[in-house]
Amino acid sequence: MEKTSCLHFCFISCLVLFIIVGSWYRSSISSLPGYSLQIQKPIDHSAETPYHPLDPLTVKEINRVRTILSSYEPFSFTFPTIHTILLDEPDKVQVLKWRKGDPFPPRKAQVLALLNGQSHVLNVDLDSRRVTSHAINPSSGYPMLSMDDISAASKAPFSNAEFNKSIAARGLSSSELTCLTPSGGWFGPNEEGKRVVKVLCFSKQGTPNFYMRPIEGLVITVDLDTLEVLKFSDTGRDIPIPKSTDTDYRYTAQKKEPQMEPLNPISIEQPKGPSFRVEDGHTVKWANWVFHLKADHRAGLVISRVMVRDSENGELRDVMYKGFASEFFVPYMDLDESWYFKSYMDAGEFGLGMSALPLVPLNDCPRHSYYMDGIFATPDGNPFVQPNMICLFERYAGDISWRHSEGLLTDFQIREARPKVTLVARMAASVGNYDYILDWEFQTDGLINVKVGLSGMLMVKGSPYHQAPNQDAMSGPLISENLIGVVHDHFVTFHLDMDIDGVNNSFVNVNLVKERSLPGESPRKSYLKSKRKIAKTEKDAQIKLKLYDPSEFHMINPSKRSRLGNPTGYKIVPGGTAASLLDHDDPPQLRSAFTNNQIWVTPYNKTEQWAGGLLTYQSRGDDTLAVWSERDRSIENKDIVLWYTLGFHQIPCQEDFPIMPTVTSGFELKPVNFFESNPILRAAPAFEKDLPVCRPSASS
Amino acid sequence: MEKTSCLHFCFISCLVLFIIVGSWYRSSISSLPGYSLQIQKPIDHSAETPYHPLDPLTVKEINRVRTILSSYEPFSFTFPTIHTILLDEPDKVQVLKWRKGDPFPPRKAQVLALLNGQSHVLNVDLDSRRVTSHAINPSSGYPMLSMDDISAASKAPFSNAEFNKSIAARGLSSSELTCLTPSGGWFGPNEEGKRVVKVLCFSKQGTPNFYMRPIEGLVITVDLDTLEVLKFSDTGRDIPIPKSTDTDYRYTAQKKEPQMEPLNPISIEQPKGPSFRVEDGHTVKWANWVFHLKADHRAGLVISRVMVRDSENGELRDVMYKGFASEFFVPYMDLDESWYFKSYMDAGEFGLGMSALPLVPLNDCPRHSYYMDGIFATPDGNPFVQPNMICLFERYAGDISWRHSEGLLTDFQIREARPKVTLVARMAASVGNYDYILDWEFQTDGLINVKVGLSGMLMVKGSPYHQAPNQDAMSGPLISENLIGVVHDHFVTFHLDMDIDGVNNSFVNVNLVKERSLPGESPRKSYLKSKRKIAKTEKDAQIKLKLYDPSEFHMINPSKRSRLGNPTGYKIVPGGTAASLLDHDDPPQLRSAFTNNQIWVTPYNKTEQWAGGLLTYQSRGDDTLAVWSERDRSIENKDIVLWYTLGFHQIPCQEDFPIMPTVTSGFELKPVNFFESNPILRAAPAFEKDLPVCRPSASS
Incomplete structure (x- = not known):
């Protein structure tokens, strides 16, 4: 009997799966006019x-x-x-x-x-x-919200009399509302012992971009398990709902042409197809790289077992065991009753994979992209497919891998340049209003370029003002009539389990120090000197970047040396380096204390994957990277993990309305004495004879 | 008679011109096998x-x-x-x-x-x-070296007996030497009153990459006008000349295949051609942009009269009057007799345009690029053509202009994304060993992305060591046998004459300040607040960037406001921000004091174009941006110029041998409340039906 019921269960769940997959595909791609799949x-x-x-x-x-x-x-x-x-x-x-x-x-x-x-x-x-x-309850938090949580909580206000009275007083009907469920964070004992969420509502009348039409000041605190309204707060009755004019960003809704000359069709073309292979579903092979790529419910995209071929002997060498965006921290800078709690931890509270709808071919990813699905579980434990959530493509952007010319100063006539072709693994998530685009880009010279793009909609605040009378009194600039773009930060903390030529590595701070020359030593009075310091314990590797006290940060294998005696290594080259400035006792910062430094190094520990803790929702900061690192464990010549936080300060502007042009930043992982010499010295240039022959399509 | 002689003169000079052009073309392009012009x-x-x-x-x-x-x-x-x-x-x-x-x-x-x-x-x-x-002699320096200076000085050592004895003692013949002429800088009264240059020699035996074979310690100081050897110094007789093995970077010299799977042909294709036009030789029109583009003897590339079309009313609006790389400062960090003087000012001493050999089609610039020549003067005042020194191309790199999807949380099913297509104006200069790639990239959302790429050869130092015994005693790491990659910096200072909606602008420091909430005010304990401060005088705008005291930096037009009352503006978004750490009294830093801050703002003054002074060679720092700015002139609501210094610290590594993979950094000029809303809201997505139909070429 148990077997029968199991079979029955399987049958039902498979059915559910295929229904879900089918409906995703229909809704996501085939219904969009003009897109032909090509995937x-x-x-x-x-x-x-x-x-x-x-x-x-x-x-x-x-x-x-x-x-x-x-x-x-x-x-x-x-x-x-x-x-x-x-x-x-x-x-x-x-x-x-x-x-x-x-x-x-x-x-x-x-x-x-x-x-x-x-x-x-x-x-x-x-x-x-x-x-x-x-x-x-191994630690203070709860698991990320499930789809059922979100769905149920966003309906909860409608059975609350005060809420209904309040929206009626604003002249709104419940059918025009869309309610979202930003996490409530954690602000002390009142919010412990139960899962709570703050529900905020928007008017979708006249636009699918309801984000731009907040019902300001209306916050309903809901018990996620009982769905009881714990608290009702309405401080915004005098604040009008912004108009829906020009908020719809869908192409089909555009009435006017843009004020620019149209662009001719342009495309990255590879008539012989891309040069990468995806073997057995997840193993990617391209040029001199091999790695494992998968979708992840929480991190969105995980890269593992990254190996690069040695340019001398052709051996595959370890670079990184695992790399992924471990946590996102997005604190908003507004103390109001309806805003103070807005500080998100998007991976642990909502899930990047969970929020990743199918990528749009030709627009999210170029032609000739390969798409990969994610397989996750529904709240009742059934599998479901998040289709096309990762794309993989070769990128040629007109950039130069290396170049040199001679002929002016010497009797050599040389013109040498090599085009840069890279491989990109991309995913994009719409975590509510916000879109994150995550790129892992692999270069043939051994460099890995990790990029985060921010797009989608701002989290905006209703305002009584049409014009900006006194910006200093507001928590951000007016970006449209009755709309404030509240100042906020984005931090993305990456887990980078580097294994340079094996598991045991050391972290080296290569500090550039200004030295003064001795009297009479040289006509020069000062110079920079690089001083290497190997981190012994975790506290040695808690790094705040300093423009006027600069360093390179190397992950090296102390037991593996180049023929010249240099330890083989990779360095992390920080990019956008906004730091979190919030006080360490501020609850959001306490929970996201992993942003207290830009760099950390911890010993490898399989349970220390999520910078904000395994259970992040409503967590109290007792299980973060900052807590682990305080143990000050030994990290020299050990299996160690590098953590890097990419930061963005955002002061919104009118250009971000009604949808934000992508802001991108990133960091690099770059070989440093890892190869014996430039690994792409022998790369071939592009020749006209090899390039495709193209004609416009008949319909263009 | 005067007329006849003039005609005669013209005839001769035209002849010279065509001979030069002809020989350039032959040497630069047609002789390279496999390149078909397509330009x-x-x-x-x-x-x-x-x-x-x-x-x-x-x-x-x-x-x-x-x-x-x-x-x-x-x-x-x-x-x-x-x-x-x-x-x-x-x-x-x-x-x-x-x-x-x-x-x-x-x-x-x-x-x-x-x-x-x-x-x-x-x-x-x-x-x-x-x-x-x-x-x-209006100021202390001299004009940049001429080709004749370089040519003559590099031959001067060979008539010096000590020099010839020294190379003979090393077992070298003069025919295998190539000598370069790095500027001598300025180090006090001994080096005044005459033009001096330091001549360094390299062995080109077995390789065209003589840069990797320095004859270490041999420095000949030459009077540039008399060509007299002023000083002979040889401190490196015990230092062997590094071998030439694997130093040749030319494709035709490669014997082995690279250790990676070959890449299929890939190309940015536009079968209907690019969307930009170049009118009257220098006016570029593309999408919503119009600007004037020209080659420059010193800066390499100058962008002027940059205007963007308003997304609401279609009017062309001023953004920038003139933008260019004004000076480069490259101090090396070695006090040795043969190294202390190595601190270059590449624009003012050598000229970026002067050093820009023709770009290599398909490798320096993609297919469908448009090429522009430079016209400069020879030392005798004749015109000569620097052909194909700028390219202009449309770039599609698979990136996303903006995106959003809905469907998880709400009942909307939306998948919207827009591909990012940009326009790039590029030049590349080989200033001796080093290559600079300068890109000005224009986006349809109004953003200008300025990028500097570094490639070419390191300036290396001979060493007695094959292996790195004590790196701390050396001025950089061993990057090949007997070769040290000396630690150095690169600073590129841009002159950005922003004219936002007209000439009179103000510079605003939008400082993000951490505030503490009042007791009982909010469950939040801290938050960030943006505080705007308009710079009144130049000293208010001498900016050192600080990670923990961050600001946005806006150029605004105080008399032009958006419909919401925000001043229209552009902000500068700093990228790679290495700062010069040298002491201000160190002669190289005194001459390049324009790197004392990352940002400066000066009132427009036609004579203040060159950050290191009009006459840079051997200058003493009496005519730099730092000196001008000390006058502390009023800059509020004035015609003002923004200066930004992009910095790189370089600790070389083995991967940089024998030629460096390109290192790129840059900054952005980004509209901030310049447009009333996102100017590319109405941009069209890419459709499969519009994209080209391509096949592999018959020969590939």
């Missing part, structure tokens, strides 16, 4: 099996996890709400040993679930079909 | 006339300048050596008033010349055929 055939995920120890859980495996949990004694009475089912990756040593064809290390899942208001963290062994560990 | 037909510059008041001097005009100078009384005895003949741009007010079809403001030239060891700065009126001003 590979959708994969039938129901039949998939893993090919690599790091492959995400398959549809079958997620079904099996649900089956195991269904028959797990503590859940026999009530099945918990599933917030995440993720591969519990095998120990690093097992993964590093594994070769294609070897038997797999045991497949395991980590499950974050909620039952009776308590957080459950379970580990499930898929082979032995057993729950191998089970912790209840 | 527009060379222009017959001999017939050109100017079309715009800012157009560079034509061949005919340079000839006329020479003719005027020939009959100028003070030069009747000896014709001076010409170092620069440049357009003396008309007053801004005249240029702004000028419309196509209007008569031209008088065409004038500025001439920098040398006669009897003295610097002459002349202004010549081409219409009245008169020298209108003439200053001798």
Whole structure:
């Protein structure tokens, strides 16, 4: 009987899966006029099996996890709400040993679930079909919101009399409202012991861009488990709802032509196809790179087992075991009753993968892109497919890999230049109003360029003003009539488990120090000297960047040296380096204390993946990178993880209305004495004879 | 008789011109196998006339300048050596008033010349055929080196007995040597009153990459005018010349295949052609942008009269009157007798335009690029053409202009994204060993992205070591056997004459200040507040960037406000922000004191164009941006110029040998409340039906 019910269960869940997949595809792509797919055939995920120890859980495996949990004694009475089912990756040593064809290390899942208001963290062994560990409330937070949480909470206000009175008083009908559920953060004991969310509503009348029409000052605090309205607050009755004029950003809604000369069609073309291969679903091979790429419910995109081919002997060499955006921190700078709590941790509270709708071919990613799906779990533990959430493409932007010319000063006539072609893995998430674009770009010279783009809609505040009378009194500039773009920050903290030529690495601060020359030593009075300092413990590697006390930051393998005796390494080259300036005792900063420094280094610990803690929602800051690092563990010649926080300060402007032009920043991971010499010295130039022959399409 | 001689002169000079052009073309492009031109037909510059008041001097005009100078009384005895003949741009007010079809403001030239060891700065009126001003030694420096200077000085050591003895002692023959002429800088009274240069030699035996084979410690100080050897110094007899193994970077010299899978052909394709037009030789029109683009002997590339179309009413609006890289400062960090003086000012000492050999089609610039020539003067005052020194192309890199998707949280199903297509104006200069790539990239959202790429060869130092025994004792890491990559900096200081909606602008420091909330005011304890401060005088705008005291920096038009009351403006978004750490009394830093801050603002003054002074060679720092700014002039609501210094610290590594992979950084000029709303809201997405149909070429 148990078997029958299991089969029945599987049948139902597969059905659910295909319905979901089908509807996604229909809604996401084929209904958009003018887009022709040009992407590979959708994969039938129901039949998939893993090919690599790091492959995400398959549809079958997620079904099996649900089956195991269904028959797990503590859940026999009530099945918990599933917030995440993720591969519990095998120990690093097992993964590093594994070769294609070897038997797999045991497949395991980590499950974050909620039952009776308590957080459950379970580990499930898929082979032995057993729950191998089970912790209840191991730290202060809760798992990320589920789709059911969001859906239920956003409906909760409508059964509240005060709320209905308030919207009626504004002349609004409930049918024109869309309510969102920004997390409430955590602000002391009043908000403990239960999951709470703040619900905010917007008017979608006349526009799908309801974000630009906030019902200002109306905040409903909801108990996520009972759906009870805990608190009703309305401080904005005198603030009009901004008009919907020109807020719709959809192409089909545009009535006027833009004020610019039209652009001729332009495209990155590869008539012989792209040069990369995706083997066994997740292993990417391109030029001198091999890596594992997968979608992740929380981080969005995870790059693992990154190896680059040595330019001398052709050997594949380890560079990075795992890299991903571990947490996002987005504090807004407004103390009002309806704003103070707005400080998001987008990965841990909402999930980047969860928020990643299908990429738009030709517009999110160029032609000849390869698309990859994500497979996640619904709140009832069924698998579902997030289709086309990652794209992979070769990029040629007209840039130059290296160049030199001679002929002016010497008798050599030389004109040498090499075009730069790179490989990009991209995902984009719409976390509510905001869009994040994450790019991992691989260069043939060994450099990895990680970029974060910000687009989508600002979180805006209603204002009584049409014009900006006294900007100093407001929490941001007026960006449209009755709309303030509130000043805020974005921090993206990356987990970079660098393994340069093996697991044991050291972190070196190569400090550039200004020295004074001795009297009579030289006509020069000062110079810079680089001084290397190896970090012994975690506190040595808590780094705040300083323009006037600059350093390079190297991850080196102290046991592997180049032929010249230099340790092989990679350096992190910081890009946009806005720092969080909030006080350390401010609750949002306490929870996101991983932004207290721009760089941290911790010893590898499989449980320390999420900079804001495993359970982030309503967390109190007891399980962050900053807390781990305070243990001041030894990090010299150890398996260590580098953390880097990319920061953006945002003072909005009118150009950001009604949708923001993408703002991009990033950082680089760059080989430093890793190769014996320039690895692309022998790269070929582009020749006219090799380039495609193109004609305009008949319809253009 | 005067007329006949002039005609004769013209004939000769035209002949010289065509010979030069012809030989350039042959040497630069057609001799490289496999490159097919695909670029527009060379222009017959001999017939050109100017079309715009800012157009560079034509061949005919340079000839006329020479003719005027020939009959100028003070030069009747000896014709001076010409170092620069440049357009003396008309007053801004005249240029702004000028419309196509209007008569031209008088065409004038500025001439920098040398006669009897003295610097002459002349202004010549081409219409009245008169020298209108003439200053001798107006400041401490000399004009940039001429080709004749470089050529003569690099030969001078060979007639010096000590030098010949020294190279013979090393077992070298003079035929295998190539000598370069790095400027000597200025280090006190000993080096005044005459033009001096330090000559360094390299062995080119076995490689055209002689830069990697320095004859270390051998420095010959030469009087540039008498060509006398002033000083001979040899401190490196025990230092071997590094081997030439694997130093040759030419494609034809590569014997092995690179250790990577080959890449399929890839190209930016536009079968209907690019969308930009170049009118009258120098006026570029693309999408919503119009600007004037020209080659410059010193700055390399100058962008002027930059206007963008208003997204609401279609009006062309002023953004920037003139933008260019004003000076480069490259101090090396080695006190040795043969190194202390190595601190270059590449624009003022060598000239970026002067050093710009023709760009390599398909490799320096993508297909469908448009190429522009530079017209400069030879030391005898004849015009010569620097062909294909600028390229202009449309760039599509697979990036996203803006995006948003809906469907998870709400009942809207939206997938909107817009591809980012930009226009790039590029030049590349090989200033001796080093290559600079300068890009001005224009986006349809109004953003201008300025990028500097560094490639080419490092300036390296010979070393007795094969392995790195004690890196701390050296001035940089060992990057190959017997070769040290000396630590150095690169600073590029841009002159950005922003004219937002007219000439009178103000500079605003929008400071983000952390404030503490009052007790009981909010559950939040801290927040950021933006505080605007308008700079009254120059000293208010001497800015050192601070990570923990961040600001935005706006150039606004205080008399022009958006419909919401925000002043229209552009902000500068700093990128790579290495600061110069040298002491202010160190001679190189004194001469390049323009790097003492990252940002400066000065009132517009036609004579304040060159951050290191008009006469830079051997200058003593008496005519720099830092000196001008100390006058602390009023800059509020005035015609003002923004200066920004982009910085790079370089600690070389083995990957930089024998040629450096390009390192790129840049900054942005970004509209802030300039447009009423996002100017590309109505931009169209890309549709498959419009994209080209391509096939591999038959030969690929």
